[in-house]
Amino acid sequence: MSVQERKERERAERERLIVATARELAEQQGWDAVTTRRLAERIEYSQPVLYSHFRGKREIIGAVALQGATELAAAVRAATAAVDGPRERVAALARSYLAFAARNPAVYDAIFQLDGGLAYAQEDTPAPLKDAFAALLECLGEVAGDGVDSGLFTEVFWASLHGVATLTRSGRLPPEHTEPRVELLVDRLAIAMV
Amino acid sequence: MSVQERKERERAERERLIVATARELAEQQGWDAVTTRRLAERIEYSQPVLYSHFRGKREIIGAVALQGATELAAAVRAATAAVDGPRERVAALARSYLAFAARNPAVYDAIFQLDGGLAYAQEDTPAPLKDAFAALLECLGEVAGDGVDSGLFTEVFWASLHGVATLTRSGRLPPEHTEPRVELLVDRLAIAMV
DNA sequence: TCTCTTGTCTAGCAGTGCTAGCATCGAATC
DNA sequence: GATTCGATGCTAGCACTGCTAGACAAGAGA
Structure with missing residues (x-):
């Protein structure tokens, strides 16, 4: 035994x-x-x-992705927890998300670009992935605005961040103006309700 | 001779x-x-x-990317040319962009995801790539809003579309609600000036 | 007709993900 | 303590990858 x-x-x-x-x-x-x-x-x-x-290289990538998703969720929650005001919380979320992508490019790729054999956006999606989306939703849900589904809003905001993250890292967007891009995204997309 | x-x-x-x-x-x-x-x-x-x-496989990908960028620019211009009103023009641009990505996934990857050995966002960027960005700028510049640089706005809007396109195709976003996502993006980001 | 350049092919290198089958080690039994 | 025997990790090898050296043949010009 x-x-x-x-x-x-x-x-x-x-x-x-x-x-x-x-x-x-x-x-x-x-x-x-x-x-x-x-x-x-x-x-x-x-x-x-x-x-x-592991069944193969793909599954190893998947394992790294799950680990990374857990850390991403924690990073986003940590960055937003102590911030006052919905608008500033969303800005903190955006900055922490992009910082994570920049600091852990390979892990970010494992989660969001490579094929790790994981199911996304389904019932059998692994918990860490669901939780990472939940972490975004917790913060973004409160600025979706009237009549807009918080899940849909989270998807769109997330996709925008993802676009900025990937295009910047592959050199398709110049890296200098990331901060004004974040400001613009937050100012336009987020609707801080009273 | x-x-x-x-x-x-x-x-x-x-x-x-x-x-x-x-x-x-x-x-x-x-x-x-x-x-x-x-x-x-x-x-x-x-x-x-x-x-x-070609020097290698990478350059072949690059050649496909240049061809695709030319077509993408043409598709966006064709889709927006006959549309009245800035808001509807931007919506048409977004739909045509996402349609191009969905219909030509491999070409889209060659342009925006794979390494084709091309320079982006620099002086020596190949003309087709510059022109594709210009096609977006022509339409998006008029809805950037006061005090916002049209180049910056175009980058952000483009990045958002890119995020939606890539996350949808890799199965990370459910494909059903693409249209409301586009509506949300256009409604929030674009500011139709009088 | 002959020469010589130009262009294409065969064959091979070092690397990839992955696997069949052997050898060895160590736990459980007598 | 000796012996069986199953679990476990290894060597060697498969079919494939991008890429290249060097042999060879076709065709233009003299």
Whole structure:
């Protein structure tokens, strides 16, 4: 019994190591550099060990995405919690979202650009993803404005942030004017109700 | 002299064939399926021929992107030209943009997601890309509102559309409510001046 | 007709994700 | 303590990727 428990513990520990290493490697050199060979070498096991934990590279990306979604939700909640006034709260949300994307580009890609084999916007969507959307909704719901569904509003605001984040990072938007872009988005989209 | 001209003509024709075939293959089976071997087979030449026209796969993607940007600019201009009123013009622009992205997903990716080795938002940005942005600016500039730079406004509106387009296609946004999302974006962002 | 450039092909490199099958280690039994 | 035997990680290899060196043939010009 105790032997089996120890083995399971060690297995779980190794799985964490794989995910952490994949994430680290992706942030350092991009997802293209995360090959099964390199990853296996870094965790000091052979390639087939990876496949005893994950079905393939896609699932590893998915695992990083779930971890990242949890952190993104926490970051957004932390950034908005102490802010007074709906307008300023939304501005804080936008800034923290873009800061997360800029600081963790590989993780952001895992969540929102790459195929990690995860279900989005469905019943069987993993909890961390649902919760990340919920974190946005909590703050954005109060500025949707009369007659506008808070879910729809959250989707649109989120999509706008996503567009700014991805276009900026790929060099399609010059990075200088991010702050006025955020101001414009918040001023126009958010309707602070009394 | 005439011989050389004929050869140049044939070369240019083959280059068009490569780009068209790459695009077709990408739309049919996704960019992952566009391998140099498959592409070479489809154009009925060997792989090295591709490298006598382009430095590599990246440049082929870039060529598809430039072609697509030209078409996108034309589509947006065609959709907005005959529409009366700034508000409705902007709505037409948004719908035509999203329709282009939905109808040509591989081309859209080549322009806005993949690395085609092109310079964006700089002096040496290729003309088709500059012109596509100009097409957006022509229409969006008139609804930027007082005191807001039309370039900045165009960037933000474009980023929002880009977010909706990409998140919808990757399944992260449910595809059903695209129209109300567009309505919301247009109503909130665009300020129709008198 | 012969030469020589130009252009295309075959073959191969180093890398990718993934897997079959062998070897070894260690827990459980006698 | 010796022995079985299942779990587990390894080596080696598959079919594929982007890309390139070098052989070879076709055709223009003398």
